[in-house]
Amino acid sequence: MAVDARARLQAFGGFLTAMVIPNMGAFIAWGFITALFIPTGWLPNEAFAKLVSPMVSLLLPLLLAYAGGKLIYSTRGGIAGTIGTIGLIVGANIPMFLGAMVMGPLSAFVIKKFDRKIENNIPSGFEMLVNNFSLGIIGFILCLLANALIGPIIQEANSFLSMSIKALVNTGVLPILALVNEPAKVLFLNNVIDQGVYYPLGMQDALNTGKSIYFMMASNPGAGLGLLTAYSIFGKGNAKSTAPGAIIIHFLGGIHEMYFPFVLMKPITIIAMIAGSACGIFTFQLFDAGLVAGPSPGSIFAYLALTPKGHFFGVIAGVFVAALVSFIITAFILKMSKNGNDDELSVSILQSQSMKSEGKAVLSNITEDNNGKVENSINKVIKFVAFACDAGMGSSAMGASVMKKKLSKAGIDIHVEHFAIEKIPMDADVIVTHKNLAERAKLVVQDKPIVAIENYLADPKLNELIKKIKNQHK
Amino acid sequence: MIAKYLAGNISILDKTGSWDESIVLASQVLLDKKIIKESYVQAMIDNVNKNGSYMVIVPQIALAHAREDKGVLKTGLSLLKLNRPVMFPEEKLVSVIMVLAAKEEKNHLELMSELADIFIDDKKVKNISLSSSIEIIQEQFR
Numbered sequence: 210m211a212v213d214a215r216a217r218l219q220a221f222g223g224f225l226t227a228m229v230i231p232n233m234g235a236f237i238a239w240g241f242i243t244a245l246f247i248p249t250g251w252l253p254n255e256a257f258a259k260l261v262s263p264m265v266s267l268l269l270p271l272l273l274a275y276a277g278g279k280l281i282y283s284t285r286g287g288i289a290g291t292i293g294t295i296g297l298i299v300g301a302n303i304p305m306f307l308g309a310m311v312m313g314p315l316s317a318f319v320i321k322k323f324d325r326k327i328e329n330n331i332p333s334g335f336e337m338l339v340n341n342f343s344l345g346i347i348g349f350i351l352c353l354l355a356n357a358l359i360g361p362i363i364q365e366a367n368s369f370l371s372m373s374i375k376a377l378v379n380t381g382v383l384p385i386l387a388l389v390n391e392p393a394k395v396l397f398l399n400n401v402i403d404q405g406v407y408y409p410l411g412m413q414d415a416l417n418t419g420k421s422i423y424f425m426m427a428s429n430p431g432a433g434l435g436l437l438t439a440y441s442i443f444g445k446g447n448a449k450s451t452a453p454g455a456i457i458i459h460f461l462g463g464i465h466e467m468y469f470p471f472v473l474m475k476p477i478t479i480i481a482m483i484a485g486s487a488c489g490i491f492t493f494q495l496f497d498a499g500l501v502a503g504p505s506p507g508s509i510f511a512y513l514a515l516t517p518k519g520h521f522f523g524v525i526a527g528v529f530v531a532a533l534v535s536f537i538i539t540a541f542i543l544k545m546s547k548n549g550n551d552d553e554l555s556v557s558i559l560q561s562q563s564m565k566s567e568g569k570a571v572l573s574n575i576t577e578d579n580n581g582k583v584e585n586s587i588n589k590v591i592k593f594v595a596f597a598c599d600a601g602m603g604s605s606a607m608g609a610s611v612m613k614k615k616l617s618k619a620g621i622d623i624h625v626e627h628f629a630i631e632k633i634p635m636d637a638d639v640i641v642t643h644k645n646l647a648e649r650a651k652l653v654v655q656d657k658p659i660v661a662i663e664n665y666l667a668d669p670k671l672n673e674l675i676k677k678i679k680n681q682h683k
Numbered sequence: 684m685i686a687k688y689l690a691g692n693i694s695i696l697d698k699t700g701s702w703d704e705s706i707v708l709a710s711q712v713l714l715d716k717k718i719i720k721e722s723y724v725q726a727m728i729d730n731v732n733k734n735g736s737y738m739v740i741v742p743q744i745a746l747a748h749a750r751e752d753k754g755v756l757k758t759g760l761s762l763l764k765l766n767r768p769v770m771f772p773e774e775k776l777v778s779v780i781m782v783l784a785a786k787e788e789k790n791h792l793e794l795m796s797e798l799a800d801i802f803i804d805d806k807k808v809k810n811i812s813l814s815s816s817i818e819i820i821q822e823q824f825r
Contacts, residue, residue, distance in 0.1 A: 598737065599730055600748060600750040602783070602787070603783050603795070607795050643734070645737050664741065666740060666741055
């Protein structure tokens with residue numbers, strides 16, 4: 210049971226990663242534009258700066274939603290996810306990353322369920338019409354629902370945040386604030402907490418003493434630096450190779466959003482962020498450090514520029530401590546999860562798609578043990594069988610149709626569908642393909658069980674697979 | 684539905700020189716009817732060269748096909764019966780070469796499922812691969 214839960218968690222982590230990683234390029238493009246061209250950036254440019262807001266509030270969340278939807282239900286799911294999410298974005302008025310990562314897959318799931326329901330009931334000739342209108346109508350409903358519901362939710366979240374921050378400030382134990390700050394930042398509520406709470410508090414403070422620690426509560430770039438450095442060293446695949454670039458944009462450019470995807474794809478690293486920031490705040494307090502104004506963007510340069518004379522040591526120490534603590538914890542988390550390979554899996558799938566077929570994969574998991582039995586190698590309950598062939602039109606379609614009929618005769622209703630090899634979806638439980646194509650399939654699906662057959666219509670291994678499914682569904 | 688697509692597209696030959704020639708010959712009627720382009724014929728041959736004889740879907744019957752974007756103009760199907768089987772790669776003997784040109788549409792599935800029903804029917808497969816009469820072959824697809 211515990212194993213099952215862990216496997217599920219890993220699969221979920223893999224799902225988040227697969228949603229975020231393909232979009233890193235978009236994040237980086239946006240990060241550069243922002244760091245360079247906003248009024249407080251390195252090369253202020255009014256025209257280019259106009260890109261910043263639409264990209265972060267529309268482009269990035271929609272890309273996430275598309276990627277998430279597509280994982281659930283290929284292109285149709287991606288489109289459903291995008292339609293649903295635009296409702297959310299317009300309704301929320303803030304960059305909705307987390308919302309997109311929920312709404313994208315959710316919308317795809319809804320349309321997938323709907324399609325399954327009506328699958329066999331469409332009069333022939335009307336398929337295109339039904340498909341387009343079902344997506345249109347369901348998309349329209351999802352979009353409106355998201356739009357109507359999200360506004361109040363965000364408003365509630367904002368006022369809840371402001372209230373809890375004020376309450377925490379009153380306790381005087383400032384490091385606790387990291388508990389609220391960090392999750393709120395990753396949920397893109399950082400402007401609310403900075404400009405709504407900390408900056409007013411800071412300005413009041415600065416009027417009296419010439420500096421304030423409140424300016425540094427949520428803007429310390431240290432913890433993010435630590436997290437990204439840990440990813441640069443101990444991360445895997447694409448995440449590892451993207452992290453160094455993200456460091457530059459985040460730490461030197463002050464665009465904290467750059468580390469958000471890294472937290473979103475491995476949510477447990479929020480612990481590193483919280484601990485890092487808390488230690489940073491504690492260090493600032495220890496040295497009685499403060500800034501003279503709100504650093505915007507929160508880069509190391511802005512920090513140093515706004516540090517009053519004589520407080521450099523405290524400010525730098527706070528940033529350094531935050532970086533160190535979050536580095537250590539993130540490194541620990543990444544090390545620990547190294548053996549859990551699901552999330553590596555999805556990262557590597559995405560890589561392998563571009564890797565061409567060189568670097569021949571070892572066909573270790575093609576489902577044959579020494580006796581050539583299918584039985585032993587598939588342990589999971591099979592709910593989705595994907596037949597794959599080169600074109601995804603001929604042999605696989607027939608194979609899928611025959612298996613579907615055999616299963617439905619036995620009263621079993623599971624999802625059996627046919628695909629071109631490159632389009633095998635992530636949620637397939639087992640892949641059936643011709644033995645000559647198995648190697649290519651392996652590059653796409655990696656660890657998933659592959660049943661390699663010689664005949665799509667009547668292969669002994671297909672009968673074994675059917676038997677296996679029947680046993681599972683008794 | 685298959686019978687409709689196959690009508691007029693069945694031919695019988697005594698033998699062909701090689702498996703790729705058999706695909707070319709089986710495709711001819713679809714080329715003439717502008718259902719596929721030349722490029723599609725080459726794509727099917729390339730496909731066998733690259734992926735082997737997985738298109739030999741049941742013993743004796745090859746269902747040659749390639750991706751829609753390789754030159755499918757319309758959905759169509761043809762059948763070439765050889766009185767003397769030809770050897771496909773991996774030592775597979777084939778006496779019936781069917782060429783499938785499929786447009787991705789919903790009724791594509793229905794078509795494939797009908798085809799599958801025929802191919803898993805041993806009696807029909809036997810009738811198709813042993814007969815040398817167009818009428819009898821046509822009859823099996825009804």
